[in-house]
Amino acid sequence: MKNTVLINCPLIDEEDLKELRESPCGADTEFDSVLVHGLFGSEVVQVTFVILQGIGINAAYDLIKYTLLHVLKRVSERGKEKGGTGTTIQVEVAEQDENGKIGKRRSVRITTSYEMEREEREKAVGKLTDDLLAGKGK
Amino acid sequence: MDYVQFLRLLQRQVDTGRKEIDETVQNRDIFDQKVLEKWRNEPDFIERIILTHIVESFELEIYFEYISGVSAESSAFAYKAKDGDPSAFFLDAVFDKSMMYLFLTVLAVCYHPESIEKCRSMFRFLVRDVLVGREKTDGEWENIIEELHMDDRAVTQAFDLYWAVWTFMAGYEIYHIMNRISFPTREEEFRADRFGFQVLIRLIQEQKAGKLPEELDCFYEEYYLAPCMLMEIFRNMDLYREKMPAYGTDDCHPSPEERMQALIDLFDTDVPDDMDTENGNAFLSAFLDAVELINGET
Numbered sequence: 290m291k292n293t294v295l296i297n298c299p300l301i302d303e304e305d306l307k308e309l310r311e312s313p314c315g316a317d318t319e320f321d322s323v324l325v326h327g328l329f330g331s332e333v334v335q336v337t338f339v340i341l342q343g344i345g346i347n348a349a350y351d352l353i354k355y356t357l358l359h360v361l362k363r364v365s366e367r368g369k370e371k372g373g374t375g376t377t378i379q380v381e382v383a384e385q386d387e388n389g390k391i392g393k394r395r396s397v398r399i400t401t402s403y404e405m406e407r408e409e410r411e412k413a414v415g416k417l418t419d420d421l422l423a424g425k426g427k
Numbered sequence: 428m429d430y431v432q433f434l435r436l437l438q439r440q441v442d443t444g445r446k447e448i449d450e451t452v453q454n455r456d457i458f459d460q461k462v463l464e465k466w467r468n469e470p471d472f473i474e475r476i477i478l479t480h481i482v483e484s485f486e487l488e489i490y491f492e493y494i495s496g497v498s499a500e501s502s503a504f505a506y507k508a509k510d511g512d513p514s515a516f517f518l519d520a521v522f523d524k525s526m527m528y529l530f531l532t533v534l535a536v537c538y539h540p541e542s543i544e545k546c547r548s549m550f551r552f553l554v555r556d557v558l559v560g561r562e563k564t565d566g567e568w569e570n571i572i573e574e575l576h577m578d579d580r581a582v583t584q585a586f587d588l589y590w591a592v593w594t595f596m597a598g599y600e601i602y603h604i605m606n607r608i609s610f611p612t613r614e615e616e617f618r619a620d621r622f623g624f625q626v627l628i629r630l631i632q633e634q635k636a637g638k639l640p641e642e643l644d645c646f647y648e649e650y651y652l653a654p655c656m657l658m659e660i661f662r663n664m665d666l667y668r669e670k671m672p673a674y675g676t677d678d679c680h681p682s683p684e685e686r687m688q689a690l691i692d693l694f695d696t697d698v699p700d701d702m703d704t705e706n707g708n709a710f711l712s713a714f715l716d717a718v719e720l721i722n723g724e725t
Contacts, residue, residue, distance in 0.1 A: 293433070295430055295433060321429070321430070323430040323506060324506070324507060324607065325504040325505065325506045325517070326504055326505045326507075326600075326603045326607065326611060327502045327503070327504040327680075328502045328503045328504065328596060328599060328600070329502060329661050329664075329680055329683070337433065339433060
């Protein structure tokens with residue numbers, strides 16, 4: 290079994306997934322894109338992490354932070370080209386045991402401007418990842 | 428793990444609020460006891476009968492699963508899988524449950540205007556705290572119907588309205604499963620609404636002709652404008668909603684007001700001539716008036 294990362298955002302393409310798979314934290318992780326379409330407006334980018342229990346906090350931290358920074362960077366570049374100004378990313382983390390059963394789940398949201406500098410993005414994603422791994426979120 | 432697998436896992440953890448509804452209806456002799464018994468043993472059986480019937484009636488060649496669970500959004504969504512994998516119509520259980528209670532609350536105002544204060548507080552709680560704020564998604568919902576002293580007629584109507592809205596949502600999402608494109612447009616949204624409306628109209632017509640399974644005895648002509656009532660709920664959600672920027676371009680969904688108007692504009696083209704629309708029109712007016720009263724917009 291592997292960790293799974295599911296990304297719901299039409300701005301993320303197969304090239305991005307390939308890059309994530311080949312990244313230092315992508316070895317034991319499946320990355321896939323999902324496209325969902327909601328009943329009414331204000332859709333958000335969703336990134337769902339299904340983390341195997343026992344993976345260890347540091348590995349989970351690296352995976353979440355690296356993936357979110359990549360998504361945020363791409364969404365900012367491509368969203369700006371399409372005339373957008375920012376986005377909200379819903380991040381969901383769920384733990385999965387060896388039987389496939391989902392245990393704890395929590396989610397947090399981050400709203401960012403496409404004009405955010407790289408350092409600001411890193412700071413925001415770092416805080417969000419810290420919060421998630423500290424058990425914060427709904 | 429594919430996405431549908433993940434959605435299935437969410438399903439197991441859901442508090443669907445069925446217990447409260449069951450407790451509410453068990454003492455009222457307003458539902459077919461055989462259907463109720465079956466519903467207790469197989470919670471999604473009505474939804475599955477409706478979906479199977481839609482697929483057969485419209486001769487659709489699609490493969491999707493219906494999944495109800497708790498998601499990040501207060502909504503329903505369509506997931507179109509890559510070739511070969513199952514797609515999904517996912518309905519957020521909190522949204523689903525809230526719809527039922529919102530209809531009960533609004534109809535309580537229609538039938539019992541003296542309960543306006545209690546209804547106002549319940550309506551705001553459901554829209555602002557539960558649907559928009561995603562807070563208090565469990566508990567605190569019990570006994571609402573008894574507290575509002577609703578009579579059997581209002582409760583029955585709220586349940587029938589719920590199924591009409593549910594069917595519209597199913598049609599809308601099925602459209603998106605069949606026609607999924609990366610960036611849906613406003614026109615696609617109107618087309619999805621239209622298909623949802625056509626599905627509802629078809630089921631109403633089929634019930635009238637005795638062509639629906641007997642468990643689905645809820646598709647009456649007076650609910651033909653139920654999708655407009657859903658749009659009114661969306662309009663109210665928007666009033667409480669923090670404006671969230673969409674990715675890339677502006678969100679493709681037209682506003683709830685535009686969607687409601689577009690649905691009403693389908694009257695000449697999509698509503699059969701032999702459909703009795705008088706009660707349905709009056710029902711929508713009464714619903715909108717009640718929401719206006721709740722919001723103190725008069």
